[in-house]
Structures are given as C-alpha cells and as structure tokens.
Amino acid sequence: MIERFDDRFPNLPNRPTPNPIERPIEKPIENPINKPIERPIQKPIEKPIEKPIQKPIQKPIQKPIEKPIQKPIEKPIQKPIEKPIQKPIQKPIEKPIQKPIENPILKPIESPTTCPPYTMPNRNKPQADPALVRIMQYQFAIYDIALYLDTHPNDTRALTTRQRLASELHEMTMAYEEKHGPMNLFSHHGDYAKYVNEPWPWDIRFSKEGKINVDI
Amino acid sequence: MWIYEKKTQIPVKVSGKDVRMAKNVLEQYGGADGELSASLRYLTQRYAMPINLGKAVLTDIGTEELAHLEIVATLYSKLIEGATKQELIDAGFDAYYIDHGFNPFYVNAAGNPHTVTYIQTKGDPVVDMYEDMAAEQKARITYEHLLKMTDDPHVKNVLKYLREREIVHFQRFGETLRIINECMGKSAK
Numbered sequence: 001m002i003e004r005f006d007d008r009f010p011n012l013p014n015r016p017t018p019n020p021i022e023r024p025i026e027k028p029i030e031n032p033i034n035k036p037i038e039r040p041i042q043k044p045i046e047k048p049i050e051k052p053i054q055k056p057i058q059k060p061i062q063k064p065i066e067k068p069i070q071k072p073i074e075k076p077i078q079k080p081i082e083k084p085i086q087k088p089i090q091k092p093i094e095k096p097i098q099k100p101i102e103n104p105i106l107k108p109i110e111s112p113t114t115c116p117p118y119t120m121p122n123r124n125k126p127q128a129d130p131a132l133v134r135i136m137q138y139q140f141a142i143y144d145i146a147l148y149l150d151t152h153p154n155d156t157r158a159l160t161t162r163q164r165l166a167s168e169l170h171e172m173t174m175a176y177e178e179k180h181g182p183m184n185l186f187s188h189h190g191d192y193a194k195y196v197n198e199p200w201p202w203d204i205r206f207s208k209e210g211k212i213n214v215d216i
Numbered sequence: 217m218w219i220y221e222k223k224t225q226i227p228v229k230v231s232g233k234d235v236r237m238a239k240n241v242l243e244q245y246g247g248a249d250g251e252l253s254a255s256l257r258y259l260t261q262r263y264a265m266p267i268n269l270g271k272a273v274l275t276d277i278g279t280e281e282l283a284h285l286e287i288v289a290t291l292y293s294k295l296i297e298g299a300t301k302q303e304l305i306d307a308g309f310d311a312y313y314i315d316h317g318f319n320p321f322y323v324n325a326a327g328n329p330h331t332v333t334y335i336q337t338k339g340d341p342v343v344d345m346y347e348d349m350a351a352e353q354k355a356r357i358t359y360e361h362l363l364k365m366t367d368d369p370h371v372k373n374v375l376k377y378l379r380e381r382e383i384v385h386f387q388r389f390g391e392t393l394r395i396i397n398e399c400m401g402k403s404a405k
Contacts (some may be wrong), residue, residue: 196271
C-alpha cells in the first residue's frame, strides 16, 4: 500500500502548497448560493423550538427519563463520527487542505451534556488585580506619547520613552496573561479558557484606594 | 479596549474602478444590515448577557464585524479610485460625491444615512440571540445580492469571504442560543 502510494505520487513533496489566505475564499465559488443556507437554518432553530414544546406535554405522562437521555446521546455521537471519517478517506488526494479547514468551523459543537461554566450578573463583582490597573496606566501612557509622536516624529526623548514603556508593558502583559489568561485572541500566553471565564471588564470592581502612578 | 492593527483581515483586490459597484457596496457599510449595524448591535448586547461564553461570542464577533467594516471601506475606496466626472454622473453618484468626496460614508446603497433604529437590544439573552441570527441571515442575503451585481472576480472573492463569515457567525450565535436554553438555571459541572 505504501509503496504504491509513493509510486503514484512521486512529486508529492514538491507540490505547490496552496496559499492559506486564498483557500477559504475559493471555497464559496464552487458552492451555489443556496447550499450553505440549509445547514445553519436547520440546526440552531429546530432544537430550541422542539424541546420546550415536547417536554412539558410528554414528560408528566409517559417518558420523563427517556427523552432527555436520547437526544444528547444520538446527535453528538452520529455527527462527529461520520464527518471526520468519510471525508478524509474519500478525498485526501484531491483536496488535502480544504476539508479540514471547513469542517471544524461549520460543524456545530456537541450538544452540551455538561453545561459550560457561567456567571449570573454578579453583585459581588471580583476585585481587579493591581497588575491590571498598572497595565492600563502603561497603555495609556504609551497611547498618549504615540499620539504626540504622530505629529512630532523627531522628538527623540518621546521616542526613547515610548520604547522603554512598551518593552516594560510587554513584560507585564506576559506575566498577567500567564496568571489570568490571554487578553486578546492572538496571545499565546496563559490558559485560553480563561479568556472566556475570567471576569469581563464590566464585571470588575476597582478599589478607590491603591492608586499606582507610572514614572515617565 | 480595542487596539488597532495596521492591516485588513484579508487582502482586498479589485480589477479596476467601478463607480456603480462602489455605490452598491456602501449597503454593507452604512446599510441596515451592514457591518456597522452588526458591530454596534453585538457590542452593546454584551452587558445583559449572563453567561461568559455569550460575552465572548458577542465581543469577538462584534470585533470581527469592525474588521469587516474596514474591508468594505477599503473595497469601496479601491473601486471608486480615479473616477471621472462623467463616470460619477453616469452611476448616479454625483450627489454623493458633492457631499462626501471619495470617502466612504455611513449611508446605504440608496444614499439613506445610517440610523441606530436599524439595530436593537432588548436586554434578554434569548431575544438578543434571535435578533443576531436574523441579522446574520439578512447580511448574508445582502452579500448574495451584491455578488449578482458584479463580474469582477477580485471583488467577488472579497464579497464571498464576507458572506461566508456571516454564515459562521450565524452558526456561533445559534450554538450560543442553544447553550443558553439548555444551561441557564443549571449549575456548571
């Protein structure tokens, strides 16, 4: 098997790798306008509508236990197994990159047998880490200097100050992200789950004392 | 807070100037279902969203819509670059030019100014998710209408990309709605 595969594709390593940016753009060319409409409309809309209607009627009469068990078992098992097995086997040779890109995006996440952590509107809002306030102050200082530099590009004192503050901010941000998760989607520091679950800006309480000043 | 990155989300190319299409593209800039409406809608819905997952979805999609707003503005700018007096008049775009020059402005393809009445938040996560899913569908079909109005393959590529993103956003909002329905009131495990 392996030898045949190599014989048939002697030039495999030399094939031009397709441009990662243009690929997702090419995909919709093949699809007629109607195709992707079917998927999104069916899944999210049907489920929330079906369940509230069925449950209150059937539950108290016959099957209080069966229904909630059947649905979460059937759907998450069938879909994730069929898709990854069928497509990589059928077309790994023709379009090796297109399929793995499309599937994880459009495939809905599994119906949650366990719910993700959430917070109700919190009256005891979590207190800000002083490091966060310090990062805010550094960012503002850099922002203000950057605006000044837009119209005074030759001010060497401002340039060196901006450079120093930016490198200090980078260190502080890395340390903060290791502790509290990434501050933006493209950071590679810290646990990504904390991006979602650490307090959001409007959930944070700031203490009135404890002012921290930035030396410039 | 937001930090600007000096690039568009995808490369924006056009084959040549097309004043008529530049005018049409403004529908997704300042139109009812355009990128500005979408971004403003999602970002202001975050404060009544009870689950963290929903806050992340609204924030991140609202931010991506701002990036799309920049793509549409770039597309417009490249399409109208170098337009002559006669071309502006032929495209029915001279009145717009008198008011805004060659800059994009928050109007729709028919020239009506953007208004915040295009969008809504009701302060309820389920209601807002339905609003958002409807908005994504309306934006998607608007891109399909735009796609029918041009033969420029480069412009089509950009429009197809943006249309595909509306579908992905619809999917994510649908999943968020389902999680809200199934998990609100249950403790996390």
